[in-house]
Amino acid sequence: MISNFERKYGKYAVKNLTLYLIAGYVIGYMVSLINPTLYGLLTFNPYMILHGQIWRIVTWVLTMPEELSIFTIIMLILYYQLGQTLERTWGTYRYNVYLISGLIFTVVGAIVLYVVLTFVYKDTFSSQTLGSYIGAYVSTYYINMSIFLAFAATYPEEQLMLYFIIPIKIKWFGVLYGAYILIDIYNAFSYARQIGTYVIAIITTVLIVMSLLNFILYFISLKKNGGAFSVAQAKRKKQYRQQVNRARQNQTYQNGARHKCAVCGRTELDDPNLTFRYCSKCSGNKEYCQDHLFTHKHM
Known part of the structure; x- marks a missing residue:
C-alpha cells in the first residue's frame, strides 16, 4: 500500500x-x-x-x-x-x-x-x-x-x-x-x-x-x-531502478518495440493493453508480460 x-x-x-x-x-x-x-x-x-x-x-x-x-x-x-x-x-x-x-x-x-x-x-x-x-x-x-x-x-x-x-x-x-x-x-x-x-x-x-x-x-x-524500510530492501530497490532505467534507455527492438516478453516474445505492438515488468531476480534485465511475470523460471 x-x-x-x-x-x-x-x-x-x-x-x-x-x-x-x-x-x-x-x-x-x-x-x-x-x-x-x-x-x-x-x-x-x-x-x-x-x-x-x-x-x-x-x-x-x-x-x-x-x-x-x-x-x-x-x-x-x-x-x-x-x-x-x-x-x-x-x-x-x-x-x-x-x-x-x-x-x-x-x-x-x-x-x-x-x-x-x-x-x-x-x-x-x-x-x-x-x-x-x-x-x-x-x-x-x-x-x-x-x-x-x-x-x-x-x-x-x-x-x-x-x-x-x-x-x-x-x-x-x-x-x-x-x-x-x-x-x-x-x-x-x-x-x-x-x-x-x-x-x-x-x-x-x-x-x-x-x-x-x-x-x-x-x-x-x-x-x-x-521490512519494507530495511537497508537491504532500500539497496535492492535502488539497484533495480538503475537496471530498469538503463534497460529503457538502451533497449529498442528491430520492429521498433521497447518492451518484449522473454517467454512468449510478445511486444506492446502486438497488444497495446499488455503490461510489462522487469524481474529483479533474473540477470540481464529480463522483461516479462503480465501473463508470465509470476510464472516464468528465473534465469
Whole structure:
C-alpha cells in the first residue's frame, strides 16, 4: 500500500523533514521567550481543540519537547543526523510517512483518550481539567525517540561515542531507551498509587504507546519479512531502478518495440493493453508480460 501511494504522491514528500521539525522547535522557543501567553495558545489541549481552537492540532509540534539546555541541543543535532540517514536509506516519502504517522497517532490517541476519560471520570474530573492533563503530556519527545529507535533497528551494529570517548553499538542504546520507557510507565503507575487515582498513569502510558506506534509497526515489519524500510530492501530497490532505467534507455527492438516478453516474445505492438515488468531476480534485465511475470523460471 505504501508503495502504491509513493508512486502517486511521492513527488509531494518534504525533503529534510527533520530539519523543519527542529526549526519548529526554535520558533516555539523564541515565541515562549517573547510572548508566553501566545506560546500557551500553541500547546495541545483536546478540550480547547473541541471548543474551536483547532489550530492546536498542528501548532503543538512547535513546542519544545523539553527545556532548552546544551544536552538538548546535542540530542537534537544527533536526531537530525540520524533522521537524514534514515531519509537517505528509506527514501524521502517513506521517511515522511514514518515521522508524520507518529505525529498523527499522537493526536488521534490524545483526542480519543480525552473523550474516553471524560466519560469514565465525569464525576471526578471536569472535562477542562482532563484536557489540561492530557495536553501537559503531549509533546514530540517520544516522536524524536522513535527516530533513534528506528535507526537502532535499521543499523544495529553502528557505533556511537558515549561521552565522545567510549564506542558503544547503537543497538544497546536502543535497549537502554526501551528500558527508560518502561521505567517512565512504572513511575507513572507508582505515582498513581500514591495519589489514589490512575488517570495520570493511563494518560502517560497511552500517549507513550501512540507516540511510538510508528516504530512498533516498523519493528514488527522488520522482524516479519525484512521490512519494507530495511537497508537491504532500500539497496535492492535502488539497484533495480538503475537496471530498469538503463534497460529503457538502451533497449529498442528491430520492429521498433521497447518492451518484449522473454517467454512468449510478445511486444506492446502486438497488444497495446499488455503490461510489462522487469524481474529483479533474473540477470540481464529480463522483461516479462503480465501473463508470465509470476510464472516464468528465473534465469
